[in-house]
Amino acid sequence: MNKRKGVRTGNSGTDRAAKRPRRREPTEHPFEKRLRAVVSTVDVIDTLSAPLVLSINNLLSVAAASLNCGEASVIVRNDNDGSLRFLCAIGEVAHELLRIRIPPGKGIAGFVFETGQPMAIADVSRESSFYAGVDKATGHSTQTLLATPLLVDGQTIGVLEFVNRLGWPPYQPFTADEMDRAADFAAAIAPLVAAHERAGLLESLFGRAMAHALADESPQADGGDLRQWLDELRAAPEHRDLLLLAVLLRDVAGRGGAERELCRGVLETLATFIKHGADADDGHTFLS
């Protein structure tokens, strides 16, 4: 036996294990650990909800085409204050619609949401607008409208709305047959909307967890300022940069669906570019 302290020779498993260099256990900052868990969970939530939004948008496009309609949207309840918001929209003013909130108890969509009764309305007097609230916000003129509730287990969870026709006014009113078809599309879209709203609930839960993590006042968190802590983090630069990137992405993506989509688009484009660059392998990196 080798008399050097702590060293044993021989062919036993214990001996082999003893010869392996001892790994240093990584000392993970508690804040870092929580942040990593929350960021990964947010990614999971996004993975759940993004395909649903895409599916809803696709169905919305098919429904609008079927009804020869210029614009269509899915409206859901904003749980915080009882107002309604546009979950998905297609058409000229889709981007503006996604920012709009319909106050509680206002508008045709709100009425359909509360009563569960579909209705179709056409402006025959050729007045400039009769749907004042949303039209004012978008600068758009509603001439003809069809709204039908999204029902799941007998409960209204949203409204499917079709506005105007393709082409130029005057627009033909929506027919009774189109109202029935709209109800069929609503029946297909409703489960997707319900699933998306459930994913949104999970997201809000983990959002609160993240807020709690960011508000940590323990000494190790250096007063709770995330970025300051990251700057002071004694870790490999790549590790720190990745965490900073995750925080930046979270900030941008948290502003809304459009921003999230933009982030995804930019990163996917970047990834594709890098991949093609690597395939070409001209000895230069993308960033040089």
Place this chain on the structure above:
Amino acid sequence: MVEVNREPEAAEFFADLWPVFTSWRSKTGRGVRVAVIDSGIDAEHPGLKARVKSSVEIFQQDGKYNFRPSTVGDDVGHGTACAGIIAQVAPDAELHSVKMMRGYGMHEPYLACLDYAVRQNMQVINLSVGATAKAMYKQLHDILHRAYRRGCIIVAAASNIPNDPVYPSVLTSSLISVVKKECTDPLDFGFLPRQVYELVARGVNVETTWPGGGYRQVTGNSFATPHVAGIVARLLEADPNLQPFQIKTLLYAIARQNEKRLAAGAAPDQR
């Protein structure tokens, strides 16, 4: 030929209803109180001026629901549209607006509005709005039953969507449930045998009043309902003592008459 010979038998059989059956088309609903439980009515609309006799809105105070005079009109359009249709069918009927409290899940105010209209002895209640909460089933059933016993005729819109009923139209036969059809005659309605919804009336591309003085074309069961409400107002002008059961009997007879006339190629009489 056969039908003419049968008329004396029919007249005897329907002794108390025959005068109404033969005269309702010349009526205008004069003096009949029709409540519109909805989003309110724009009483300043030229098509409705002087027809809206009262407007109330529900509000909540100390945990209870009360009613007060309303001056805010209609910020949706649905109620004004329904009122306009009633005014077209029964131009001299008295319209009484009961403006609901808006907001998701507001089933208690809905029940309170219905209860209020019944207690105010409204002869006809137009209920083009519904609710889907099964939790209110018992309370709603109680109110509808009380309305029936007081002789109040409730006309309710059906839902377009099968398997997802909108109460109270499917709740009980003590009210009249209506679905839409496409036709041009406001007095043309039909009977749907062995179905949950009993009557089908004009409710497609109906031109009617809209808040702000304008007019819109509207489609939906919501807008078939006031056609029947207006017709009921005409029946009640002919005989204010008609009970709900008699009203339904008359509506059935008129619906059958409409079918026969259409089958014979003649349009139902215009008013």
